[in-house]
Amino acid sequence: MSQALDSTSAPTISRTRVRRRAALHTLGCRLNQSETMILREKLIAQGFDIVDFGDEADLAIINTCTVTRLADSKCRQAIRGFIRRNPEAYTAVVGCYSQMGAKEIAGIEGVDLILGNHDKMNVLEYIGEAEKNLAPVIVRERIDRDDFTMHFAGETPFEWRANLKIQDGCDFMCSFCIIPFARGRARSREFGDLMAEARHQVERGVKELVLTGVNIGTxxxxxxxxxEVVDALSNLPGLERVRISSIEPTTIPVELFDRMNDPAHALMPYLHIPLQSGSDKVLTEMRRRYDIAEWEAFVNDAAARVPGICIGTDIMVGFPGETENDFAESCRVLTENPLAYGHVFTYSERGNTPAARRDDxxxxxxxxxxxxxxxxxxSERRYAFYESNLGRETEVLFEDPRENTASGLTDNYVRVVLSGDGLSGKTAAELRNEFARVRLERVTADFVEGKLIG
Ligand code: SF4
Structure with missing residues (x-):
């Protein structure tokens, strides 16, 4: 465990209690979700009962995000809410916002521990038998560059789809981005360790793994x-699907396309390729590593080589100096390319990044x-993509049912919902974590209604 860098003295209240109920809360990305899942495992191994974040608890671990100002504010809200509901509980705040905004968090009365990204997976060692503090202990160690392990134990009940963290950090230093400061430089998870987690996940019933990281193409x-990671996972008996989450455009090996087309390979026909802006001028100022012509050529090549592929993107709006024309270019790229959706992010000044220092x-x-x-x-793009899938008969992996409605995803990331006649006499509960063949029949704003066949 690391030394505290700037820990305040931590007088404790003399109140000895056994903490048994732990609540976890995750803000932000899939990477945080995959880390929280492992923290959950560690808590269970230490004998804690996991309760919902809204329920009474003796301990909370809040895994935070700092990607925008709004994210910071949501973290503060979640922390305050928990402490209000559980004034006697021990409150540990970990992750990206702890790394970058420890002072702000320390201003919230009732926080006991603030742990940056270097040590967050060791949070239980810091909590130990600690008493509730009068002032928070703050630990923000410099994040090292070594490859890492996660030691997943695999004790919790299965889920239909799980995130598998394979990488952390980023060396690209885009001018707007705080992530290289919050999560450190690029490093990879040891191959044997990630395969061990994948095996555990499959043993507990997971059929689809989503690879996560900050910059997984590196x-x-x-x-x-x-x-090699997707090939090894594809060969894992019992694992039916592998999906890559967001991947930087200049880091995508084209050999992935053959895997996506190979019915014997578990890699799904899905790519999420951040664009950020449709303007070459803005891309240069963002220090992105491609121009629009290259990005569009790649996306169109992927769509041509992998029929039916779902390609999504991230677009940032309102970067400093973005003109109406620059913005119009972003709209054009979203509408004129074979994209199924765009996640839209409103630019937010972050820390001491070069973009935040601009005056325009x-x-x-x-x-x-x-x-x-x-x-x-x-939304229009998503609707059009869903429409282009109508009439398809395909396998859907179903998730947790709600009442008698089943919901799941196709290989190419179409959200499919079955209810009433669409269930063809089955109950939604029977489909939980099962593959079933479905005909896609009607598009709504958010999903496609289907009918079970065969
Ligand atoms: S590649 Fe992504 S994570 Fe890395 S600096 Fe750029 S935006 Fe941030």
């Missing part, structure tokens, strides 16, 4: 790249106006 451990910020009202416009376009 994965490199010994002589293995992301290609777009007024917040204008950022919101542009974001709303782009979100509408994204």
């Amino acid at each position: 994965y490199q451990h010994s002589d293995r790249s992301v290609l 910020h777009v007024p917040m009202e204008e950022r919101h106006r542009r974001s709303a416009r782009l979100r509408r376009l994204s």
Whole structure:
């Protein structure tokens, strides 16, 4: 365990209690979700009962995000809410916001421990038998560059789809991004360790794994790249699907396309390729590593080589100096390329990044106006993509049912819902974590209604 860098003295209240109920809360990305799942495992191994975050608890671990100002504010809200509901509980705040905004968190009365990213997976060692503090202990160690392990024990009940963290950190230093500071430089998870977790996940019933990381295309451990990882996972008996989450455009090996087309390979026809802006001028100022022509050529090549592939993207709106014309270019790229959706992010000044230091910020009202416009376009793209799938008969992996409605995903990330006649006499509960063949029949705003066949 690391030394505390800037820990305040931590007088304790002399109140000895046995803490048994632990609540976990995750803000932000899939990476945080996969880390929280492992923290959950560790808590269970130490004898804690896991309760919902809204329930009474003796301990909370809140895994935070700092990607935008809004994310910071949501973290503070979650922390305050928990402490209000559980004033006697021990409150540990870990992750990206702890790394970057420890002072702000320390200003919230009732926080006991603030742990940055270097040590967050060891949070239980810090909590130990500690009493509730009068002042928070703050630990923000410099994040090292070594490859890492996670030691997943695999004790919790199965889920239909799980995130598998394979990488952390980023060396790209885009001018708007705080992640290289919050999560450190790029490093990869040891191959044997990630395969051990994958095996545990399959043993507990997981049929689909989603590879997560900050910049997963840069994965490199010994002589293995992301290609070797997807191949090894595809060969894992019992694992039916592998999906890659967000991957940087300049890091995608084209060999992935053959895997996606191979029915014997578990890799799904899905890519989420961040664009950020449709303007070459803005891309240069963002320090992105491609221009629009390259990005569009790649996306169109992927769509041509992998029929039916779902390609999604991230677009940032309101980067400093973004003109109406630059924004119009982002709209054009979203509408004129074979994209199934765009996640829209409103630019938010982050820490001491080069973009935040600029003096040509777009007024917040204008950022919101542009974001709303782009979100509408994204909904249209999703609708069109769903429509292009109508009539298909395909396998869907179903998740937890709600009442008698079953919901799941196709290989190419179409959200399919079955209810009433669509269930063809089955109950939704029977389909939980099962594959079933479905005909896609009707598009709604958020999903496709299907009918069970065969
Ligand atoms: S590649 Fe992504 S994580 Fe890395 S600096 Fe750029 S935006 Fe941030």
